[in-house]
Amino acid sequence: MNNNKSSNQDEIACVQCGANLTFAPGTDSLKCEFCGALNTIEVDEHERAEAHQEIDFHDFVNNQMDIAPKIEILTIKCDGCGAETTFDPNVISDSCDFCDSPLTSKEGHKSSIIQPKGMLPFKIKDKEGLELYQNWLKKLWFAPNKLKQYARQSEKLAGIYIPYWTFDSKTNTNYTGERGDDYEETERYTENGESKERSVTKTRWSNVRGRVSRDFDDILIPASNSLPIKYVERLEPWDLNNLVPYDTKYLSGFKSESYQKGLEDGFVAARDKMKDIIREDVRRDIGGDRQTIDSMDTDFDAVTFKHILLPIWISAYRYNQKAYRFMVNGRTGEVQGERPYSWIKIALFVLMIIAIIATVYYLNETYGG
Numbered sequence: 001m002n003n004n005k006s007s008n009q010d011e012i013a014c015v016q017c018g019a020n021l022t023f024a025p026g027t028d029s030l031k032c033e034f035c036g037a038l039n040t041i042e043v044d045e046h047e048r049a050e051a052h053q054e055i056d057f058h059d060f061v062n063n064q065m066d067i068a069p070k071i072e073i074l075t076i077k078c079d080g081c082g083a084e085t086t087f088d089p090n091v092i093s094d095s096c097d098f099c100d101s102p103l104t105s106k107e108g109h110k111s112s113i114i115q116p117k118g119m120l121p122f123k124i125k126d127k128e129g130l131e132l133y134q135n136w137l138k139k140l141w142f143a144p145n146k147l148k149q150y151a152r153q154s155e156k157l158a159g160i161y162i163p164y165w166t167f168d169s170k171t172n173t174n175y176t177g178e179r180g181d182d183y184e185e186t187e188r189y190t191e192n193g194e195s196k197e198r199s200v201t202k203t204r205w206s207n208v209r210g211r212v213s214r215d216f217d218d219i220l221i222p223a224s225n226s227l228p229i230k231y232v233e234r235l236e237p238w239d240l241n242n243l244v245p246y247d248t249k250y251l252s253g254f255k256s257e258s259y260q261k262g263l264e265d266g267f268v269a270a271r272d273k274m275k276d277i278i279r280e281d282v283r284r285d286i287g288g289d290r291q292t293i294d295s296m297d298t299d300f301d302a303v304t305f306k307h308i309l310l311p312i313w314i315s316a317y318r319y320n321q322k323a324y325r326f327m328v329n330g331r332t333g334e335v336q337g338e339r340p341y342s343w344i345k346i347a348l349f350v351l352m353i354i355a356i357i358a359t360v361y362y363l364n365e366t367y368g369g
Helices: 045-051 057-064 126-138 145-151 229-234 263-286 343-367
Strands: 021-023 029-032 038-040 070-077 084-086 093-095 102-104 108-114 157-191 194-222 290-319 322-329 335-337
Touching: 057 263, 057 290, 126 157, 126 290, 126 322, 126 335, 157 263, 194 229, 194 263, 194 290, 229 322, 229 335, 263 290
Parallel strands: none
Antiparallel strands: 021 029, 029 038, 070 084, 070 108, 093 102, 157 194, 157 290, 290 322, 322 335
16 A cells, blocks of 8 residues: 555546546545546555455554554644544635534644544435435424524535544453342232232342353444544444545545544453443353353453544534534435424423313313213
8 A cells, every 4th residue: 555645635636637526425436526527546456455454453552653654634623522624725714514613724733643544435425415314304303493404504514534443352251250040939928917928039149150252343433532422333334344445535525534532542442342242241151030240351362453434424503502413324324413402392392282181171071971
């Protein structure tokens, strides 16, 4: 892979007329908006295989971090939400796609970050993303009218590549705990002076210990803190088998965010996700009707990682001084997001329900038999 690729998207020109190009989602081409020519992005099988190549985590952290391929980017950090996104140097001012706060080019700074290994190009077009977004909004009850007005403004839907880490690991876990087996026992009791019997469930506990193993593949960790993690995770799954090598051509016409969560912090988060899954493995291994886990000692071996970019359509606007974010998976069209509520609509709905109940009660009292 060429480690000296320029991050300056202005240098990507049409081979037919020389105009600047924009990546066409759903294709492997850059489309010229002037002459209509499609400029194919060539990817050979060797490069494609490199996009899936796993990197040894511990060797990279200890020996390769300082000499690894880096890219120089111009970013602006939003004071409103902390997002750090790329900024076109030809643009004087803009708004943050994550929270709709104003941005100016004077706030930009250059930084050097680890070059992504691979990426998933946008597959969902902007019009498709906007339609999916609007359909999602239509299903929201009690949404403020202003929210739906913003949905009709296509420029409010921005395509952004979000940085992710993926981690693989072979794990072995020794555990101790207790297994609870339920059993029924007849119990006598007295009620109103009369002796009766009833069946009660009791639990017989026994100490246990054991070992479980699990291999993890592509545990996804968002390297951005700009979006609510619970909504970002709901955008999964991603078709990571279709990763292509990192190439600035795919970024043409889009923005990208630089990672805020570094590689080592990313592994800490991945390890926590793995432990949650291992904990369920331990419960199944203990068996019985109930389980108590006293200790888990996990070895994480053969840890590898990738740094990748994934495509998300984002819309953000401010309502009552609070930012709300809406996200569309740029590959599958899955929609997730925050939403405000119109308390006026809710109050009117509650009043309507009360009125209906009062009317039914009145009619029943007046004409009921």
